[in-house]
Amino acid sequence: MTTSTPRAWWKTGIGLVLTGLMLFPVYWMINVSFTRDQDMRANPPHLFPINGTLDGYRAVLDQQLPYLGTSFLVGLGTVVLTVALAAPAGYALAKLRPPGGPALSFVLLIAQMIPGIIMAMGFYAIYLTLGVLNTLPGLILADTTLAVPFGVLIFTAFMSGIPDELIQAAVVDGASRLRTFWSVVLPVSRNSIVTVSLFAFLWSWSDFIFASTLAGGGDHQPITLGIYHYIGNNNQQWNAIMATAVVASIPAAVLLILAQRYVSMGVTAGAVKD
Amino acid sequence: MLSTKRTSTTTQDQDGAAKAAPPGPPPSRVRRPSRWLAWGFLAPVTIYLAAFYAYPLYRNVELSLREYTVRSFVQGGAPFAGLDNYRTVLSDPAFGPTLWHTLIFTGASLVFQFSIGMALALFFHQHFPLSRTLRALILVPWLLPLIVSASTWSWLLNSDSGLVNAALGAVGIDPVNWLTSPGWSLTSVIIANIWIGIPFNLVVLYSGLQGIPVEMYEASALDGASSWQRFWRITFPLLRPVSTITLLLGLIYTLKVFDIVWIMTRGGPTGSSATLATWSYRLGFGNMLPEFGPGAAIGNLLIVMALIAGLIYIRIERRQHLR
Numbered sequence: 001m002t003t004s005t006p007r008a009w010w011k012t013g014i015g016l017v018l019t020g021l022m023l024f025p026v027y028w029m030i031n032v033s034f035t036r037d038q039d040m041r042a043n044p045p046h047l048f049p050i051n052g053t054l055d056g057y058r059a060v061l062d063q064q065l066p067y068l069g070t071s072f073l074v075g076l077g078t079v080v081l082t083v084a085l086a087a088p089a090g091y092a093l094a095k096l097r098p099p100g101g102p103a104l105s106f107v108l109l110i111a112q113m114i115p116g117i118i119m120a121m122g123f124y125a126i127y128l129t130l131g132v133l134n135t136l137p138g139l140i141l142a143d144t145t146l147a148v149p150f151g152v153l154i155f156t157a158f159m160s161g162i163p164d165e166l167i168q169a170a171v172v173d174g175a176s177r178l179r180t181f182w183s184v185v186l187p188v189s190r191n192s193i194v195t196v197s198l199f200a201f202l203w204s205w206s207d208f209i210f211a212s213t214l215a216g217g218g219d220h221q222p223i224t225l226g227i228y229h230y231i232g233n234n235n236q237q238w239n240a241i242m243a244t245a246v247v248a249s250i251p252a253a254v255l256l257i258l259a260q261r262y263v264s265m266g267v268t269a270g271a272v273k274d
Numbered sequence: 275m276l277s278t279k280r281t282s283t284t285t286q287d288q289d290g291a292a293k294a295a296p297p298g299p300p301p302s303r304v305r306r307p308s309r310w311l312a313w314g315f316l317a318p319v320t321i322y323l324a325a326f327y328a329y330p331l332y333r334n335v336e337l338s339l340r341e342y343t344v345r346s347f348v349q350g351g352a353p354f355a356g357l358d359n360y361r362t363v364l365s366d367p368a369f370g371p372t373l374w375h376t377l378i379f380t381g382a383s384l385v386f387q388f389s390i391g392m393a394l395a396l397f398f399h400q401h402f403p404l405s406r407t408l409r410a411l412i413l414v415p416w417l418l419p420l421i422v423s424a425s426t427w428s429w430l431l432n433s434d435s436g437l438v439n440a441a442l443g444a445v446g447i448d449p450v451n452w453l454t455s456p457g458w459s460l461t462s463v464i465i466a467n468i469w470i471g472i473p474f475n476l477v478v479l480y481s482g483l484q485g486i487p488v489e490m491y492e493a494s495a496l497d498g499a500s501s502w503q504r505f506w507r508i509t510f511p512l513l514r515p516v517s518t519i520t521l522l523l524g525l526i527y528t529l530k531v532f533d534i535v536w537i538m539t540r541g542g543p544t545g546s547s548a549t550l551a552t553w554s555y556r557l558g559f560g561n562m563l564p565e566f567g568p569g570a571a572i573g574n575l576l577i578v579m580a581l582i583a584g585l586i587y588i589r590i591e592r593r594q595h596l597r
Contacts, residue, residue, distance in 0.1 A: 011402035018394065019408045025469065026414055028437060029426040041435040044444065089319035098312030104320065106588070111327045113584040115530040117554050118573040121566065122330025124558075125337060128348065145326055152319060177311055206419035208533045213559055224421045228537065231425055238429055245422040252417035260410045263417070 026249075033057070033242035040238055056243030064244050067226035070136070071205050074222055075251075077140035078204035079197045082147045086196060090155020091185055095167060096177075105156070108149040119145055120213040127214055134218025142210040147200035158192035159185060195262040198255050205251050223248045331577075337570035347566060359567040363575070366568075368545055368553065375460055376549040379467070379535075380528045386468040388521060391475025396505070398476070399483045409480070416473035424537035427466040428453065431538075456546035459539045463547050467534050471527075475520055482516030483509070515594050522587040529580050550576045 032040075033056045034049035093101050123142050124133070132138040162185060170180040186193070208224040215221055227248060230241045256263060313320075338359050346352035363369060398409045415423060430437050431452035439449040452462040490508050499507065532551040535541060541548030541556060548556070550572055558569030 008402040011397075011400060012404050012408075015397070015402060015405060015408045018397070019411050022412050022469075022472065023414060025423070025426050025430060026418070028430060029422070032429060043435075044440045045435065045437050085319050085322055088315040092312045092315035096312035096315065098316065101312070101316070104316060104323075107323060109588065110581070110584060111323065113526050113580045114327070114331065115532070115551060115573065115576050115580060117530075117532055117551050117558075118334050118570075118577055119327075119330050121337065121554075121558050121570055121573055122333040125333045125347070125566070126330060141326060144322075148319065148322065177315075181315070202417065206421070208419070208421050208537070209555075224419060227421050227425060231428070231537070241425060242429070245425055249418050249422050252414065252419070256410060256413060256417060263410075263413060 029242050029245055029249075033239055033246045035239050037237065037239065040236075053239065056237070056239030056241075057247075059237065059240035060243050060247055063240075064223065064226045064247070067221055067223040068247065070220050071222040071224070071248075073136060074139050074143060074220075075201040075205045077136070078143045078147065079200045081140060081144045082151050082200040083193060083196055085144070085148055086151030087155050087186065087189070087193065088181065089152045090159050090192075091181055093152070093156045094159035095162070095164075095185075105152075108152050111145075112149045116146075116209045120209050123210070124213050134215050134220060136220050139210060139215045139220065139222070140204075142214055143204035143207050144200070146203040146207060147196070150199060151196040154192050154196050155189065158189055162188055191262065191265075194259065195265055198259055198262055202251060202255060205248075334570050334573055337566050338568075338574050340567060342566045344564065347564070355567065359571040360575075363568050363571045368548070371545065372548050372550060372553050375547060376529070376551075378460065379464055379531070379549055380525060382464045383467045383471060383528050383531075384521060384524050386464075387471035387475050387524060388517075390468070391472050391520075392479050392517075394472065394476045395479035395483055396509070398480060409476070412476060413473045415470050418470075420470070420533035421537055423470055424466060424534050427462075427469070428538050431462050431465075453539055454543060456543055459543060459547035463535045463538050466538060467528070467531060470534070471524065474527075475524065478520045478523075479513065479516060482513050482520075485516075486512050515590075518590055519587065522583060522590070525583045526580050526587070529576065529583070550579075 031047070031049050034052035034054070035046060036051060036053045036055070039046055039051065089104075092098060093105060119142070127133045127138050166184060166188070167180055170184045171177075175183070205222075206224065207222070208228070211222045211225050212228065216225065223244070227241065227244050230237075230244060339355060339357075340346075340352040341355040341358065342352045394412065398405050429435075431439075433439065433449060433451045433454055436452070438452065443449060450458055452458050486509065490512070491504060494504050494508055530551065531549070532555060535547055535549055535552050536555060539547045540560070541552040545553075554569045554572040554576065556569075557565045557572065
């Protein structure tokens with residue numbers, strides 16, 4: 001279908017311009033992250049970081065490493081918990097189809113529509129009573145609510161496609177349901193595990209509302225709060241702010257480069273769900 | 275698309291089971307292991323939903339029905355206040371404007387995200403060299419943490435040193451106080467939100483376009499239809515189901531938007547870009563003296579709006595599957 005006629009390359013040209021326009025703010029973030037303080041308010045602004053500086057990135061190394069570490073740990077915890085909760089549920093809904101399953105799917109769908117601010121307020125009230133405000137497990141638990149309904153959805157959709165014969169064969173061989181799940185279903189569901197893990201990590205990494213309400217006053221603050229404090233302190237060191245933003249964007253970039261297939265799968269499956 | 279694939283496998287399975295099983299007891303009973311076993315796999319997520327969705331929601335409703343002070347929030351024993359918090363919120367002079375901002379924010383975001391996303395999807399559907407790579411790159415704004423996008427836009431729109439004002443100045447337009455003037459703050463956060471939402475619309479509409487059989491276009495090309503006619507007569511009607519769902523999901527997501535607005539303007543100046551979500555947050559967490567009751571009340575109003583949109587979405591989805 002794709003032919004390299006002049007007309008097609010002409011379209012590539014337009015495509016490059018459109019993509020460039022869409023990504024310009026991202027370029028600008030990178031540009032500003034290298035800009036020296038004294039050039040920051042230059043008029044007109046420098047379009048390229050000539051006389052660039054690494055001061056912004058030095059500030060990240062000096063000040064933001066603990067935040068990045070917290071975000072990383074919270075992300076990992078969220079991934080593990082999300083997959084552990086969502087994969088068995090997906091298997092049951094797709095293959096065991098218990099009575100009440102459709103009702104549960106419906107509840108999951110509704111759960112996704114609850115605004116984060118409402119969840120945050122409820123969590124705050126509960127965490128205050130339990131004394132788990134500003135703790136890593138508390139933040140991990142809250143962040144999983146961003147990904148668990150999506151995870152069940154993806155797993156259900158994917159595991160429906162596993163041939164019944166494959167599962168029956170294992171059962172005939174005398175494997176228990178739990179063993180079938182562990183040694184047959186999970187290994188062939190690798191793609192969906194990757195997809196769910198990627199999104200769970202990305203969403204917990206990007207989370208701001210739970211971080212600011214449930215972890216805003218403690219020692220375990222994620223990178224989103226690191227950036228927020230920078231802006232909030234009326235910091236004029238925009239190269240440091242933007243350098244932190246660049247570093248905070250790395251997981252998204254890695255995800256897109258390494259796992260583009262899974263990303264599109266996740267976006268469309270999340271959108272066109274039932 | 276996954277959903278259609280899923281339904282088709284489901285019906286196939288049921289057909290197969292129905293044929294294999296003898297008449298009499300329902301086939302599912304024969305083939306399925308006990309229901310308790312299935313619920314064993316579902317138990318973790320069910321307990322989780324009850325503990326981490328239902329309970330916070332319940333606490334939120336309770337918050338909105340009591341008169342909390344900081345003291346009673348910590349120690350308990352807040353008096354029951356009925357619908358007082360709701361009355362307080364509804365009679366607040368800020369309620370009208372805030373609701374209006376929420377509607378404008380949602381409406382404008384949806385219209386532009388969808389139409390730009392659709393245009394890009396149509397463009398990228400033409401398959402030219404590099405189209406896959408470029409389409410993947412356009413996803414970046416959607417994947418970035420919202421705080422990253424919001425702070426980048428804050429700097430782009432900065433009154434004194436922002437690039438946007440510099441560009442306007444170059445063509446002789448006076449600088450605009452994008453984030454600090456009440457007349458422009460809402461527009462500014464809408465612009466940033468549109469930018470973030472375009473990739474989502476692009477990807478979903480693109481996958482919808484791929485579902486349209488090529489023969490439809492070939493036939494219309496033989497009939498001599500112009501590309502404009504092809505869009506309005508073939509693409510647009512066939513894309514209607516996907517479009518409806520994209521818009522409804524967009525509506526649910528946009529009603530929830532909090533991060534962008536809060537980080538860029540905190541709903542200000544003087545509430546000129548406040549939406550229900552930022553107002554609720556401001557009442558609960560943004561002031562020295564938290565007002566959890568009214569904050570939770572606004573949150574519950576927001577959830578009712580989202581649920582109405584959600585139920586419409588589910589109804590339409592169901593109807594499309596039945597067809």
